Amino acid sequence: xxxxxxxxxxxxxxxxxxxxxxxxxxxxxxxxxxxxxxxxxxxxxxxxxxxxxxxxxxxxxxxxxxxxxxxxxxxxxxxxxxxxxxxxxxxxxxxxxxxxxxxxxxxxxxxxxxxxxxxxxxxxxxxxxxxxxxxxxxxxxxxxxxxxxxxxxxxxxxxxxxxxxxxxxxxxxxxxxxxxxxxxxxxxxxxxxxxxxxxxxxxxxxxxxxxxxxxxxxxxxxxxxxxxxxxxxxxxxxxxxxxxxxxxxxxxxxxxxxxxxxxxxxxxxxxxxxxxxxxxxxxxxxxxxxxxxxxx
Amino acid sequence: xxxxxxxxxxxxxxxxxxxxxxxxxxxxxxxxxxxxxxxxxxxxxxxxxxxxxxxxxxxxxxxxxxxxxxxxxxxxxxxxxxxxxxxxxxxxxxxxxxxxxxxxxxxxxxxxxxxxxxxxxxxxxxxxxxxxxxxxxxxxxxxxxxxxxxxxxxxxxxxxxxxxxxxxxxxxxxxxxxxxxxxxxxxxxxxxxxxxxxxxxxxxxxxxxxxxxxxxxxxxxxxxxxxxxxxxxxxxxxxxxxxxxxxxxxxxxxxxxxxxxxxxxxxxxxx
Numbered sequence: 001x002x003x004x005x006x007x008x009x010x011x012x013x014x015x016x017x018x019x020x021x022x023x024x025x026x027x028x029x030x031x032x033x034x035x036x037x038x039x040x041x042x043x044x045x046x047x048x049x050x051x052x053x054x055x056x057x058x059x060x061x062x063x064x065x066x067x068x069x070x071x072x073x074x075x076x077x078x079x080x081x082x083x084x085x086x087x088x089x090x091x092x093x094x095x096x097x098x099x100x101x102x103x104x105x106x107x108x109x110x111x112x113x114x115x116x117x118x119x120x121x122x123x124x125x126x127x128x129x130x131x132x133x134x135x136x137x138x139x140x141x142x143x144x145x146x147x148x149x150x151x152x153x154x155x156x157x158x159x160x161x162x163x164x165x166x167x168x169x170x171x172x173x174x175x176x177x178x179x180x181x182x183x184x185x186x187x188x189x190x191x192x193x194x195x196x197x198x199x200x201x202x203x204x205x206x207x208x209x210x211x212x213x214x215x216x217x218x219x220x221x222x223x224x225x226x227x228x229x230x231x232x233x234x235x236x237x238x239x240x241x242x243x244x245x246x247x248x249x250x251x252x253x254x255x256x257x258x259x260x261x262x263x264x265x266x267x268x269x270x271x272x273x274x275x276x277x278x279x280x281x282x283x284x285x286x287x288x289x290x291x292x293x294x295x296x
Numbered sequence: 297x298x299x300x301x302x303x304x305x306x307x308x309x310x311x312x313x314x315x316x317x318x319x320x321x322x323x324x325x326x327x328x329x330x331x332x333x334x335x336x337x338x339x340x341x342x343x344x345x346x347x348x349x350x351x352x353x354x355x356x357x358x359x360x361x362x363x364x365x366x367x368x369x370x371x372x373x374x375x376x377x378x379x380x381x382x383x384x385x386x387x388x389x390x391x392x393x394x395x396x397x398x399x400x401x402x403x404x405x406x407x408x409x410x411x412x413x414x415x416x417x418x419x420x421x422x423x424x425x426x427x428x429x430x431x432x433x434x435x436x437x438x439x440x441x442x443x444x445x446x447x448x449x450x451x452x453x454x455x456x457x458x459x460x461x462x463x464x465x466x467x468x469x470x471x472x473x474x475x476x477x478x479x480x481x482x483x484x485x486x487x488x489x490x491x492x493x494x495x496x497x498x499x500x501x502x503x504x505x506x507x508x509x510x511x512x513x514x515x516x517x518x519x520x521x522x523x524x525x526x527x528x529x530x531x532x533x534x535x536x537x538x539x540x541x542x543x544x545x546x547x548x549x550x551x552x553x554x555x556x557x558x559x560x561x562x563x564x565x566x567x
Contacts, residue, residue, distance in 0.1 A: 013563060013565065047564075047565065050408070050409060051408075052405075052408060052563065052564045052565065053563045053564070053565065054561075054563060071408075071413070072411050072412060072413040072416075073411070075409065075410060075411040075412075076411040078409075079409075080405075080409035081409075082402075082405035082406065082409065082566075084402060084405075084566065085402075085405075085406070086401055086402030086403050086405070086406070086566075087403065087406060088304070088403055088406075090307065099300050099303065099304060100300070100410065101300075102298070102299045102300030102303065103298055103299075103300030103301060103410045103411070103412060104300075104410060104411060105298075105299075139406075142406070143409070
């Protein structure tokens with residue numbers, strides 16, 4: 001089932017570029033990473049999905065409903081954490097949770113308290129006395145307390161310490177495993193690598209790629225180092241799928257393009273002394289997309 | 297009614313309501329108590345100094361004769377700029393919270409991330425606003441009655457007179473509140489919105505002040521909401537100012553409607 005669907009979505013405003021011709025499908029029960037450098041249009045896309053901004057062109061549907069016309073209905077089943085979270089300063093954590101429950105007309109206190117315990121959040125403190133990280137934790141609790149079908153998080157791990165990030169990832173993964181969907185924007189590659197099932201990469205408002213992380217990994221090159229047993233073997237012509245970046249006597253270092261098994265077959269029977277094949281280098285791939293939009 | 301929205305709205309409006317209500321009540325009480333004591337002295341000054349008469353005429357929005365009659369003395373507390381400033385400040389504070397105030401402080405993201413429609417939010421905030429306006433003006437009426445009763449001058453407003461002034465003042469309040477709401481719906485920065493509304497209020501004050509003795513201002517007078525607020529006329533004639541009320545309440549309804557349409561259709565962006 002598709003939870004979020006955008007078709008040629010375009011939205012620009014003022015001096016901001018926004019998004020242009022964005023088409024993506026977020027499947028249910030997945031953790032979907034929405035990646036891009038600052039200013040790529042991630043927050044604009046999220047604002048359109050939540051009905052804060054009206055598309056200039058194209059369409060956006062969330063949970064099968066039009067995001068602009070039926071924003072209220074959509075948000076019954078959506079939890080949202082804004083990128084630049086600002087809460088009412090006079091509220092305490094407890095009163096904010098109660099308020100969200102009243103607005104949603106649901107008792108969110110039990111699950112909210114469980115989440116607060118998980119994140120080590122003191123609900124008795126006033127928002128104005130909270131540090132940025134604590135406010136972020138409260139924002140997450142408020143977004144997740146009603147166990148939404150879809151969680152939209154705009155750079156959720158900003159200002160969270162690594163332990164909290166880990167706990168949040170655990171929660172998000174558990175939610176996705178039980179059939180809920182998580183859509184989160186990030187520019188942290190390691191976070192996406194750790195957590196996501198699918199990713200969309202945007203650059204300058206345009207979608208560069210959208211695919212599963214498994215397929216991205218398959219696309220990503222592996223870093224390879226070979227130490228040949230003798231200099232004569234090291235003089236061999238490298239295969240086309242291995243881009244050598246260093247060739248120093250008996251040592252080759254480079255990046256493998258494509259699957260590893262092809263490379264292992266090529267090595268079969270050749271006199272090597274030592275071999276190391278690193279994990280897929282997603283970082284290099286992301287940089288490639290960020291910097292030139294995936295063009296070779 | 298969404299309980300959460302109502303509770304939040306009341307929580308944000310009550311400090312201003314308490315402050316403005318108290319100020320209005322104390323001012324009304326003091327002026328109603330003190331003014332009759334200086335009536336004789338004021339009449340002498342009006343006879344001797346023409347500019348004092350002009351100032352009082354500008355303030356009351358009407359011509360006055362040689363003597364300040366009882367109606368004029370009783371209407372001064374209601375037409376005094378301090379009283380109007382206090383009451384209209386309440387309107388400006390309340391009506392610039394949504395959406396400009398919420399966008400400005402960034403909290404609109406959290407609120408509109410919840411299952412509420414903009415129309416519902418506007419409606420609930422408006423009901424709270426009007427409720428709080430009733431409190432402020434009612435408290436001012438009580439203050440006035442208390443001051444007059446303590447002064448023992450026999451100038452205590454009759455209930456129907458108080459009712460008419462109350463209704464007229466509420467109409468004026470609603471017009472400026474709706475103007476504030478409309479400008480707030482168009483803006484993102486609360487400070488700029490408040491400044492704009494205050495400029496409009498001061499302009500309206502100036503027009504109704506100047507129109508007493510300057511012809512061009514008289515032509516522009518019908519643009520000024522203050523021209524439709526005439527406590528002296530009410531006390532002199534004892535008649536409901538039907539035309540004034542229709543203009544004020546009609547204008548308020550149209551302005552509020554425009555504000556609602558703009559708010560429900562506009563883009564909201566806190567960054």
